[in-house]
Amino acid sequence: MDVSPTQFLRFVDVKKSYDQKELVVKGFSLDVAKGEFITLLGPSGSGKTTILMLLAGFESVTGGDIQIDGIPVTRTAPYKRNIGMVFQNYALFPHMTVAENLAYPLKVRNMARSEIVQRVDEYLGLVELEGYGKRHPGQLSGGQRQRVALARALIFEPSLVLMDEPLGALDKKLREQMQLEITRLHRRLAFTVIYVTHDQTEALTMSDRVAVFNDGVVQQCASPDELYERPSNAFVADFIGENNLIPGEISAVAGEEVRVAVAGGQEVVAQAADIREVGGGCIVSVRPEKMFIKPSDHAYDNEITAKFIVRHYVGDFIRYYFELSDGSEITIKVLNDLAAPKFDEGQHAKLIWQAGDCFAFRTM
Amino acid sequence: MTATTVQDSSLLPAGRALTREEAWFARRELNRRRLTAFMLVTPLLLFIGFAFFAPIATMLHRSVYSPTVAQLIPDTLAELQSWDGQGLPDRAVLTTMAVDLKRLASERTSGKLGEALNRGLPGTSSAVKSTARKLRRVEDTELGANGAALLLEANDRWATPELWRTVRATGQIYTERYFLTALDLERDAEGAVQVREAAQIYVQLYSKTMRIALIITILTLLLGYPLAYVLANSPSRIANLLMVMVLLPFWTSLLVRTTSWIALLQTNGVINSVLMGVGVTSEPLEMLFTEFATIIAMTHILLPFMVLPLYSVMKGIDPSYMRAALSLGSRPIPAFFRVYFPMTLPGLSAGALLVFIISVGYYITPALVGGTDGQMISNIIAFHMQQSNNWELAAALGSLLLALIIALYWIYDRLVGAGNIKLG
Numbered sequence: 001m002d003v004s005p006t007q008f009l010r011f012v013d014v015k016k017s018y019d020q021k022e023l024v025v026k027g028f029s030l031d032v033a034k035g036e037f038i039t040l041l042g043p044s045g046s047g048k049t050t051i052l053m054l055l056a057g058f059e060s061v062t063g064g065d066i067q068i069d070g071i072p073v074t075r076t077a078p079y080k081r082n083i084g085m086v087f088q089n090y091a092l093f094p095h096m097t098v099a100e101n102l103a104y105p106l107k108v109r110n111m112a113r114s115e116i117v118q119r120v121d122e123y124l125g126l127v128e129l130e131g132y133g134k135r136h137p138g139q140l141s142g143g144q145r146q147r148v149a150l151a152r153a154l155i156f157e158p159s160l161v162l163m164d165e166p167l168g169a170l171d172k173k174l175r176e177q178m179q180l181e182i183t184r185l186h187r188r189l190a191f192t193v194i195y196v197t198h199d200q201t202e203a204l205t206m207s208d209r210v211a212v213f214n215d216g217v218v219q220q221c222a223s224p225d226e227l228y229e230r231p232s233n234a235f236v237a238d239f240i241g242e243n244n245l246i247p248g249e250i251s252a253v254a255g256e257e258v259r260v261a262v263a264g265g266q267e268v269v270a271q272a273a274d275i276r277e278v279g280g281g282c283i284v285s286v287r288p289e290k291m292f293i294k295p296s297d298h299a300y301d302n303e304i305t306a307k308f309i310v311r312h313y314v315g316d317f318i319r320y321y322f323e324l325s326d327g328s329e330i331t332i333k334v335l336n337d338l339a340a341p342k343f344d345e346g347q348h349a350k351l352i353w354q355a356g357d358c359f360a361f362r363t364m
Numbered sequence: 365m366t367a368t369t370v371q372d373s374s375l376l377p378a379g380r381a382l383t384r385e386e387a388w389f390a391r392r393e394l395n396r397r398r399l400t401a402f403m404l405v406t407p408l409l410l411f412i413g414f415a416f417f418a419p420i421a422t423m424l425h426r427s428v429y430s431p432t433v434a435q436l437i438p439d440t441l442a443e444l445q446s447w448d449g450q451g452l453p454d455r456a457v458l459t460t461m462a463v464d465l466k467r468l469a470s471e472r473t474s475g476k477l478g479e480a481l482n483r484g485l486p487g488t489s490s491a492v493k494s495t496a497r498k499l500r501r502v503e504d505t506e507l508g509a510n511g512a513a514l515l516l517e518a519n520d521r522w523a524t525p526e527l528w529r530t531v532r533a534t535g536q537i538y539t540e541r542y543f544l545t546a547l548d549l550e551r552d553a554e555g556a557v558q559v560r561e562a563a564q565i566y567v568q569l570y571s572k573t574m575r576i577a578l579i580i581t582i583l584t585l586l587l588g589y590p591l592a593y594v595l596a597n598s599p600s601r602i603a604n605l606l607m608v609m610v611l612l613p614f615w616t617s618l619l620v621r622t623t624s625w626i627a628l629l630q631t632n633g634v635i636n637s638v639l640m641g642v643g644v645t646s647e648p649l650e651m652l653f654t655e656f657a658t659i660i661a662m663t664h665i666l667l668p669f670m671v672l673p674l675y676s677v678m679k680g681i682d683p684s685y686m687r688a689a690l691s692l693g694s695r696p697i698p699a700f701f702r703v704y705f706p707m708t709l710p711g712l713s714a715g716a717l718l719v720f721i722i723s724v725g726y727y728i729t730p731a732l733v734g735g736t737d738g739q740m741i742s743n744i745i746a747f748h749m750q751q752s753n754n755w756e757l758a759a760a761l762g763s764l765l766l767a768l769i770i771a772l773y774w775i776y777d778r779l780v781g782a783g784n785i786k787l788g
Contacts, residue, residue: 079695
């Protein structure tokens with residue numbers, strides 16, 4: 001069969017139910033190109049880990065199809081799928097040494113002993129753990145265990161590597177280090193990765209594309225910058241990064257732009273994302289770093305008046321909290337320089353931003 | 365003020381050492397905590413010392429200490445010291461024995477001597493008692509002059525050197541004799557250790573006990589391992605129900621459980637009725653009062669001891685280990701033996717050790733359902749304590765059992781490592 005290179009891994013309308021009543025995954029479709037790094041991102045219980053279990057073969061598919069290289073795998077036993085997997089708790093076999101752990105997938109494939117030794121050494125080098133082969137997993141630090149788990153999932157050169165929140169158990173510093181490590185290995189060995197996480201920073205920094213999951217459905221699947229800068233609905237706008245969500249009502253539509261009436265009868269111009277009906281209730285989103293406080297020399301299309309509540313000193317920037325007359329809150333990030341203004345509590349300020357940084361979404 | 369502080373801290377290296385007062389306070393605090401902890405466990409220590417270590421020490425002492433004969437006929441034993449063990453002892457010895465026997469007869473303790481000697485040499489009891497009866501009426505002067513002859517006249521067993529050897533042997537206050545008996549050994553005329561010529565029962569009984577314990581351990585393992593696996597991997601509602609069924613034997617009286625096995629296994633019991641009703645057998649199978657009955661009832665009773673440690677270990681094994689093995693390309697069965705099984709070894713060895721040790725010393729079940737065929741070493745120990753009144757032999761058998769278990773534990777520790785045991 002002739003398979004398009006962008007369809008190396010295909011999910012075709014995959015459905016999964018655990019209790020024969022409710023679907024946990026409701027029609028998941030996704031095409032993954034060979035060598036791509038795809039992250040499934042979503043809050044816990046959104047069904048992202050289930051997708052991984054279906055792909056690895058630990059759970060059976062209720063409906064739809066999964067294909068690898070054009071071949072359906074939904075009826076293939078997990079040990080025949082040739083998929084490497086990295087688990088959150090590493091799942092290194094505690095009674096085997098590091099070298100034995102790495103040799104395990106090669107042994108079950110009946111590889112020659114000398115070749116196994118050579119391959120194990122090669123992969124220990126790859127994850128910078130030369131000389132650790134004789135240790136047991138219990139004698140390694142969290143980061144080292146994670147590297148061994150990574151090497152074990154890669155050593156048999158699987159067509160696909162799945163990672164289920166692999167960095168969840170590490171502290172922040174190690175996590176960043178391991179992110180670099182995984183990206184480095186991915187570039188060097190060019191394997192295809194399906195990565196599951198609930199940490200959006202991790203998703204945005206590492207992936208080629210991110211599929212944002214909620215309630216068993218993919219909300220948006222796009223590159224990190226598009227996801228951040230052009231969210232397709234209110235959930236993604238809220239979930240990815242920080243956002244100000246201001247409720248309003250559409251008063252006029254002009255092409256891709258809509259006029260929205262917000263609290264106190266003030267009107268703003270926004271990009272229409274998934275709503276265009278006049279009179280419909282909507283949510284307007286603006287990122288805190290795209291808003292400015294007057295006086296400012298930034299160009300602007302929108303201006304609203306809000307009441308100052310408090311400002312928090314964060315360090316490299318200062319966070320301002322404002323409130324609109326209907327009670328909705330607005331946060332603004334201002335760089336910590338001499339221009340950062342000071343307000344008294346209850347004082348009114350004028351907030352400005354450009355129409356291109358502002359989107360109108362259907363109410364969730 | 366500032367100047368003093370600087371000076372003070374400069375006295376202390378790197379500012380870390382405590383002043384004398386601080387050190388004293390810290391030490392007092394620590395001592396107080398230790399004292400509290402010690403006081404909390406004191407009742408337990410006292411109880412264990414009183415109810416566990418003291419009886420075991422008494423048992424060990426009992427197995428080598430038998431003062432009866434030495435207390436009854438001290439003079440004869442003193443005279444016997446010089447005897448070479450060949451032929452009859454001197455007339456003086458015989459005379460002293462006659463005097464001692466008369467005294468025992470008047471004190472009505474000749475029966476005790478007879479019983480004590482009888483254990484060393486069967487058939488001696490009647491000889492001692494009848495002689496004592498006859499010598500009771502003889503005058504002291506007559507006895508002093510002609511005691512030896514009277515003794516030999518009273519019963520011809522006094523003429524056998526074997527009897528005198530027995531007297532001398534049983535007269536030792538501290539003796540290894542009961543251990544020899546417990547190991548089916550004895551001393552020959554020269555005092556060398558040899559295999560007992562009469563019935564050899566104890567070694568055989570020990571090996572049978574071990575065999576039964578081993579079979580029970582294997583059976584509980586075969587039944588318990590899959591059960592523990594299901595328990596550890598089912599949803600909590602089902603797991604709890606199964607757990608109640610596992611623990612149910614714990615909540616009913618041991619006697620009731622054993623009796624129900626009698627009801628099941630007896631000749632016209634439930635199992636036989638069913639088998640004959642279905643037509644599998646034409647006549648009832650003999651199941652009760654056999655080794656089979658002992659094994660099956662004990663397996664049932666000891667199953668929780670295997671399941672619980674296995675369950676607690678399996679509960680702690682994340683399902684991702686098996687998943688990892690499968691994702692790495694291993695088939696389920698090899699993955700089980702290479703990955704899952706080794707991780708359950710701590711629970712398995714704890715369960716096996718528990719079941720084995722408990723069954724080696726089990727008493728009530730074999731006593732009730734075992735008949736003669738299914739008796740274990742504990743039953744014979746109980747027999748010597750309750751019926752033959754041979755506490756010394758019972759103590760020796762018990763001490764050997766204790767030594768056996770300690771030896772097994774030692775071997776286990778060398779092979780597997782006791783640190784690997786995990787009970788919960």
